[in-house]
Amino acid sequence: MxxxxxxxxxxxxxxxxxxxxxxxxxxxxxxxxxxxxxxxxxxxxxxxxxxxxxxxxxxxxxxxxxxxxxxxxxxxxxxxxxxxxxxxxxxxxxxxxxxxxxxxxxxxxxxxxxxxxxxxxxxxxxxxxxxxxxxxxxxxxxxxxxxxxxxxxxxxxxxxxxxxxxxxxxxxxxxxxxxxxxxxxxxxxxxxxxxxxxxEGFDLSKKVDDGPQDCREAARYVRDVAAAIHHAHQRGLLHRDLKPGNVLIDACDQVHVTDFGLAKHVDAESSLTNSGAAIGTPNYMAPEQASGDHEATCPQSDVYSLGAILFALITGRPPFVTDSVMQTLMQVIHRPAPELRSLCEAPEDLDTIVEKCLQKEPQQRYASAEALAEDLDRFLNDQPIKARARTSLQRGLDWLSEVPIFAALIGRRLMHTSDSHRRFQSMILLLVLSLPMILAAVLFGARMLHDRLPSEPKIAGGPAGDVYAQVAGELADRLHQAVDRPVVAMPTEGSVENLEHLLAGDVDLAILQASAVRGEQVSVIAPLYYEAVHLLARRDAGIDRFAEIAGHRVAIGGQGSGSQLAAHMLFDSLGLAESDIEIVYQPFQQSQGDATIPLSIACVARGSKIMAAALQSQQFQLLAVEDPLNISLDHPTLRPLQILPADYPAADLPADGIATVGTTAFLATRRNAPAVLVTATLEALYRSEISVPRMITRQQAAEWQGLALHPAAREFYESE
Incomplete structure (x- = not known):
């Protein structure tokens, strides 16, 4: 009955x-x-x-x-x-x-x-x-x-x-x-x-007692109850005690909602219930009812109860089942409802509908019982529902909130904790206690890994036959002997490309012109030598001054070279626009054989064998850079220099030399490079002078100020 x-x-x-x-x-x-x-x-x-x-x-x-x-x-x-x-x-x-x-x-x-x-x-x-x-x-x-x-x-x-x-x-x-x-x-x-x-018939509590029900039948029952409750809400009444026992099923399998003993007018200013008293049936009441907050009771409170009824019909038990009324009330208030599909096999859409109904905050539930009825109707008609499932992150945070230690941090009160939550908390506490040892081990391992030499160190040099390539090759041979492992000297276009490879981690060491040494991740290991800008004009081109290059083709080195960096700085200081000349991005080794290129600019070490051979052939002459002091003021990485007769004895240069500007070639690495690599490189570099004229000595390098030295390099020079 x-x-x-x-x-x-x-x-x-x-x-x-x-x-x-x-x-x-x-x-x-x-x-x-x-x-x-x-x-x-x-x-x-x-x-x-x-x-x-x-x-x-x-x-x-x-x-x-x-x-x-x-x-x-x-x-x-x-x-x-x-x-x-x-x-x-x-x-x-x-x-x-x-x-x-x-x-x-x-x-x-x-x-x-x-x-x-x-x-x-x-x-x-x-x-x-x-x-x-x-x-x-x-x-x-x-x-x-x-x-x-x-x-x-x-x-x-x-x-x-x-x-x-x-x-x-x-x-x-x-x-x-x-x-x-x-x-x-x-x-x-x-x-x-x-x-x-x-x-004449039975109530839904009998269905719940009989165990899990067919999902579609349960959805139909709750859909019809939701439609009836929406009718009550439209007339200003909240039921406040929806539960399976208050839903009757007649002989025609139709639902009938009864027992409005706890009904409340939506706009009522007073209640027959004492403030702070929980009103309803604990297993099916909304959190705001369980906490006794009657002012917060709203149509969504009945929506919560409808979701709890649907949950009970599908799983055979209400969302929260404990040994006492107080424990049930506390779980209703504080604990997220279990997922429907964690207890039984149910369609994903139905799980989403129930989940939306059972949200703790009323505004996160369906806005009305009618909206719930409509979504259940869509489910029954195999149409897409409007509710959206919570994300994995939201579910994960809800699960973590039931771990006692995290619940205490966020102020959530727990009356019961599952075995899985207790085990997780034990693991967390064990991890916290072990954290100092783990951290020490990690730091030690990271330090050991950081200080390891690369299995095959790589050095970015320059074009074949260039001084950069020569220095990189000789340094690679020395380092190979010192560390007893293969070391590769990688050919490149020059400074710009070398910098790109260094920052990308493709190489461990790189030779860079001073203007290319930039960025917080780049550190200097050693200044190597000074580079001078060589202006080489064909003798038959009729160009005697650099200012006469307008309208001519000018080779300034490869796209990734330091020569093209220096050339652009010269053009800028002399007020020459790129439209005034025809720039050819070729290194001097290639341009010297092209008679259509009357002038080439190369930034290389004084005494370069390539420059010496070109000048000795009498096909080229060196032009002076006019007003080098002002150029150096415009571009601090350039400094006034003289190319002396001693640099090229066969070139018949003036006794006081040729005025020009120059820069410095540096050996660089990344700031996080292993100290053992930096130290081994410096020891190999200064074991004896490399085959480059006027190499900067260790003592001279130690006197440099303002260099962004690698910490291991600074320590090396300070130990001199």
Missing amino acids: PDQTSSNEPEESDLPDPIDEAFVAYLKARDAGGSDSRADFIERFPDLKSQLSELLDAADLIEQLAGSNVASENADPAADTRAGVRIDSIGDDLEATLAITPVPGEGAGPQLPFEMGDYVLESVLGRGGMGVVYLGHQKNLDRPVAVKMIRSGVLAGRDEIKRFCSEAKAAAKLKHPNIVAVHHFGLEAGHYYFSMDYV
């Missing part, structure tokens, strides 16, 4: 007998056609004025709401007993059936069968904390009805009666095919009661 009673109402103090007497006297006077108005009648009971007025208002509202369905004297006894049925009004024989005073011994309820006016109570359908529901028979319409009475009977207190009346008023407002209809409200022999549809 269905349970059509509320199971959550507390018992209160007794109602004073004068209230019963005054209520009966009013009904008698009204039925006898008395002339007193209601206001005049109430004034006859000044001590009971407030209570009596509330009681009479409640009775009138029930009659008013049910009045549109009152049966006529010729009503068909076989009229439909579903919502929208014709309702019997308070009968004319009420005076004869009402007791003026409570009947002694009837506080525990009537003895069955019990005749009560137009009703004969036959059996008990269910009992709750406040109410008891009887299967009754309505004589004048010859139909079965459910009659709900206050469980404490004639001993009911005033607040119990007010709450009972509130339930009757709430249910009587609703006319929906999936909501049990209320017919009549009254007082008989000291017992307040109201009658409603009798739904």
Whole structure:
């Protein structure tokens, strides 16, 4: 049999007998056609004025709401007993059936069968904390009805009666095919009661007790309940006690929502429930209800309960199951609901729908019961649902929030912790205790790894035959002998390309012109030698001064070379635009054989064999760089230099040399290069002079100021 009673109402103090007497006297006077108005009648009971007025208002509202369905004297006894049925009004024989005073011994309820006016109570359908529901028979319409009475009977207190009346008023407002209809409200022999549809069948709690149900059937049940609850919400009523036991299933497999004993008007400013008291059934109530925050109760609170019912139907258990009511309340408030698919096999969309309903924050749930019903309808019709599943990150954070140590940090109160969470916390604590040792081991390992020599060190040099390539090759041979492993001298276009390879980690060491030494990741190992800008003009080109190059083709070295960097700085200082000349990106080794190129610019070490051979051939002459001091002021990486006769004895240079500008070639590495590599390189470099004229010695290098030296290089020079 269905349970059509509320199971959550507390018992209160007794109602004073004068209230019963005054209520009966009013009904008698009204039925006898008395002339007193209601206001005049109430004034006859000044001590009971407030209570009596509330009681009479409640009775009138029930009659008013049910009045549109009152049966006529010729009503068909076989009229439909579903919502929208014709309702019997308070009968004319009420005076004869009402007791003026409570009947002694009837506080525990009537003895069955019990005749009560137009009703004969036959059996008990269910009992709750406040109410008891009887299967009754309505004589004048010859139909079965459910009659709900206050469980404490004639001993009911005033607040119990007010709450009972509130339930009757709430249910009587609703006319929906999936909501049990209320017919009549009254007082008989000291017992307040109201009658409603009798739904022959069972409630959803039986389905839950039978174990997991078919997902589609469960979704259909909850969809129809959600539609009915949306009807209540539209009329300003929140149910606040949705649970499987309050959803009845009739013989046609249709749902009927009952028990509005905890219903609340959405816009109500006061409540019959004490502030801070949890209202509802713990396993199915929303977190805001569990915490006693009645001001926060809203339509989404009923949405949460609908999600909990759906969860219970699919899994055979409510979302939270503990050993005590207090533990359940605390988990409802603080603990994320378990995933549906962690307990059973269920469609992903249904898991998402349930998850959205069971969110802790009301604004994260469905905005209305109608929105939930629509998404369930989409699921049943195999259409995409609107709800979206939570991300893996959100789920992970929810799981972590149940680990006691993390819960304490974020202020979440836990009443129960799973074995997996406890094991995880133990691992975390063990890790924390072991962290100093782990950190020391990691640092030691990183240091050892950092200080290891590369298996095959690489040095970026320059084009074949260039001084950079020569220095890189000789240094590679020396380093190979020192570290006993292969060392590669990699040919490149020059400084710009070398810098790119160094930053990319393609090489371990690189020779760079001073203007290419830039960036926080680049450190100098050693200054190698000075490079001079050589302006080589063909003797038959008729160019005697650098300023005369406008309109001519000029070779300035490869795209990645230091020569092209120096050439562009010269053009900038002399005010020459690239449109004034035709630039050819070729190293001198290639351009010297092209008669169409009258001038070449090469930034190389003084005494270069390639430069010496070109000058000795008498095909080229060196041109002076005009005003080198001002050029060096414009570009600090360039400095005034003289190319002396001693640099090229066969070139017949002037005794005081040729004025030009120059820069410095550096050996560089990355800032995080292993110290052992830097030290081994410096020891190999200074073992004896390499084959480059005027190499900068170790003592001279130690005197340089302002260099971005690698820490190991600085330590090497300071140990001199």
